[in-house]
Amino acid sequence: MKWRRTKSTHVDDMRSAGGGRGLGMPIAAGGGIIGLLVFLVTAVLGGGGGGGLGSVLDELPGAVPEGSSSGQVADQAQQEDADFVKFLTEDTQAVWAAEFERADRQYDYARLNMFTGQVNTACGPATSAVGPFYCPADGEVYIDLDFFRELSDRFGAPGDFAQAYVIAHEMGHHVQNLLGISDDVRQRQRAAGSESEANQLSVMLELQADCLAGVWAHSVYARGDLDPGDVEEGLAAAEAVGDDRIQEQAGMTVSPETWTHGSSAERQEWFNRGFESGDSSDCDTFD
Numbered sequence: 001m002k003w004r005r006t007k008s009t010h011v012d013d014m015r016s017a018g019g020g021r022g023l024g025m026p027i028a029a030g031g032g033i034i035g036l037l038v039f040l041v042t043a044v045l046g047g048g049g050g051g052g053l054g055s056v057l058d059e060l061p062g063a064v065p066e067g068s069s070s071g072q073v074a075d076q077a078q079q080e081d082a083d084f085v086k087f088l089t090e091d092t093q094a095v096w097a098a099e100f101e102r103a104d105r106q107y108d109y110a111r112l113n114m115f116t117g118q119v120n121t122a123c124g125p126a127t128s129a130v131g132p133f134y135c136p137a138d139g140e141v142y143i144d145l146d147f148f149r150e151l152s153d154r155f156g157a158p159g160d161f162a163q164a165y166v167i168a169h170e171m172g173h174h175v176q177n178l179l180g181i182s183d184d185v186r187q188r189q190r191a192a193g194s195e196s197e198a199n200q201l202s203v204m205l206e207l208q209a210d211c212l213a214g215v216w217a218h219s220v221y222a223r224g225d226l227d228p229g230d231v232e233e234g235l236a237a238a239e240a241v242g243d244d245r246i247q248e249q250a251g252m253t254v255s256p257e258t259w260t261h262g263s264s265a266e267r268q269e270w271f272n273r274g275f276e277s278g279d280s281s282d283c284d285t286f287d
Contacts, residue, residue: 134173155240159233172212196257211283214274
């Protein structure tokens with residue numbers, strides 16, 4: 001996609017500082033775009049709380065050994081990623097600020113935090129293994145930029161618009177938080193009669209965030225900033241992080257009752273629905 005380097009007042013680069021802010025409630029398994037893997041390790045394999053995403057990723061085919069690329073090249077690539085993330089943080093939220101204004105509502109900008117390895121948040125401590133995630137307790141997004149390499153090399157979803165999908169999805173969670181949708185879902189989950197029912201509510205929340213990412217992608221198309229193949233990259237990313245796809249890659253039995261994000265087909269469908277209409281009212285996954 002066409003983008004420009006821009007200053008962002010809503011991005012904190014903590015990659016060299018380490019740590020983060022405060023401690024609080026543990027991060028929910030469904031918080032990140034592929035944070036469901038943490039849930040799968042505990043719920044499907046019966047593991048404890050210390051396994052995390054890395055233990056599953058290590059078993060995926062095509063894993064790239066650490067340190068396999070030149071450090072200098074890697075640093076340059078990550079700086080490019082950092083600049084792109086700064087642009088996306090501003091661009092996605094400018095779209096939602098305008099949308100809120102049209103609805104006579106106040107949009108509060110989220111902060112995005114780039115970290116390395118581990119971070120402390122208002123939702124509790126987390127490692128890179130969780131993947132990118134949104135913390136509703138502090139209204140901020142967290143990402144280790146190494147995830148983009150994982151998305152490309154291990155999940156087979158390269159390209160800048162695949163990366164854009166990730167950020168747009170997490171900003172979709174911020175929109176849900178501002179509108180009170182996230183709180184409503186958590187209340188309904190607490191009242192759910194079974195774990196599978198609570199998981200289904202999580203799936204609907206995640207698919208709505210995919211649809212909202214598609215609404216933002218429509219705005220990029222409308223202003224003529226999409227390059228050929230961008231939409232395909234976004235759809236490939238949505239497919240790559242489908243629950244069924246991840247379970248298959250991890251050698252697990254595909255178990256829809258354990259899903260927290262939705263299948264590859266569902267994630268593609270809802271992203272595409274938002275992209276085609278550009279209307280957030282078409283993103284009611286709960287109806």
